[in-house]
Amino acid sequence: MTAKTNLQKSNDQPLSCQLETSLTREQLLELYRFLKMTRMFDEITVRLKRQAKLTGGVFTSLGQEATAVGTAFALEKQDFIAPLIRDIGAVFVKGIIPRTIFAQYLGKANAPSRATDVQFHFADLEKGFVGPISHLGDMIPVMTGVLLAARMKKENRVAVAYIGEGASSTGAFHEGVNFAAVQKLPLITIIENNGYAYSTPTRNQCAAAHFVDKAIGYGILGLTVDGNDIVACYETMKKAVEHARTSKN
Numbered sequence: 575m576t577a578k579t580n581l582q583k584s585n586d587q588p589l590s591c592q593l594e595t596s597l598t599r600e601q602l603l604e605l606y607r608f609l610k611m612t613r614m615f616d617e618i619t620v621r622l623k624r625q626a627k628l629t630g631g632v633f634t635s636l637g638q639e640a641t642a643v644g645t646a647f648a649l650e651k652q653d654f655i656a657p658l659i660r661d662i663g664a665v666f667v668k669g670i671i672p673r674t675i676f677a678q679y680l681g682k683a684n685a686p687s688r689a690t691d692v693q694f695h696f697a698d699l700e701k702g703f704v705g706p707i708s709h710l711g712d713m714i715p716v717m718t719g720v721l722l723a724a725r726m727k728k729e730n731r732v733a734v735a736y737i738g739e740g741a742s743s744t745g746a747f748h749e750g751v752n753f754a755a756v757q758k759l760p761l762i763t764i765i766e767n768n769g770y771a772y773s774t775p776t777r778n779q780c781a782a783a784h785f786v787d788k789a790i791g792y793g794i795l796g797l798t799v800d801g802n803d804i805v806a807c808y809e810t811m812k813k814a815v816e817h818a819r820t821s822k823n
């Protein structure tokens with residue numbers, strides 16, 4: 575990445591908005607396209623659900639698009655993601671098109687899981703997309719397996735597991751992150767704190783002041799970012815990816 579872009583500050587931008595970025599104007603437009611696509615996708619699925627045309631539950635990422643899109647944009651083609659229900663934007667960045675997900679939701683025979691499962695419960699390993707399973711926290715151990723396999727094959731891959739803050743209270747989360755840390759695997763775990771685990775407020779399920787503090791307990795790097803600031807998400811993720819690829823802890 576060579577070009578430096580300075581976003582122009584206007585009066586209506588929040589003070590926390592990251593203005594310095596290595597993203598080019600073309601890349602910023604691409605980010606906007608993915609944000610818009612994600613928002614439109616969510617709005618359409620909600621509409622289809624209300625018309626009783628969708629099978630299964632609908633979980634939107636309304637308001638969390640920037641986290642998924644900005645972080646996934648910092649990855650390379652060979653890197654893997656395991657998104658959760660709020661991260662459809664990351665799936666689009668990895669190259670899965672909305673039509674494929676709609677086929678899943680509508681239970682079409684030509685959908686990747688051939689109408690046996692819905693949402694984005696499928697994988698496309700060519701595109702680095704490992705589909706989620708329903709059990710919270712469990713994609714972290716799965717991604718450690720993906721990375722162990724990559725290490726054996728001498729492939730230079732980073733893997734990302736997205737989870738909500740509620741999922742970071744599960745046993746699978748602790749075991750998975752600890753195992754990845756001990757094995758020194760290039761795993762990035764993104765905890766998205768939206769204040770509620772479904773309807774349970776954060777204070778009722780975690781006593782830590784900040785979720786990023788959990789990283790210290792495993793001896794790994796912890797970074798924190800405003801998930802609504804897409805440029806900050808991208809720049810912070812760049813640092814995390816660089817660290818995961820090159821560091822030994």
Ligand SMILES: Cc1ncc(C[n+]2csc(CCOP(=O)(O)OP(=O)(O)O)c2C)c(N)n1
Binds near residue numbers: 660744
């Ligand atoms: C092991 C496990 N326990 C419970 C559930 C049911 N469940 C699905 S989503 C959810 C809340 C998730 O909260 P959080 O991780 O904060 O994500 P968000 O609310 O932002 O979607 C629960 C309890 C589950 N899927 N897996």
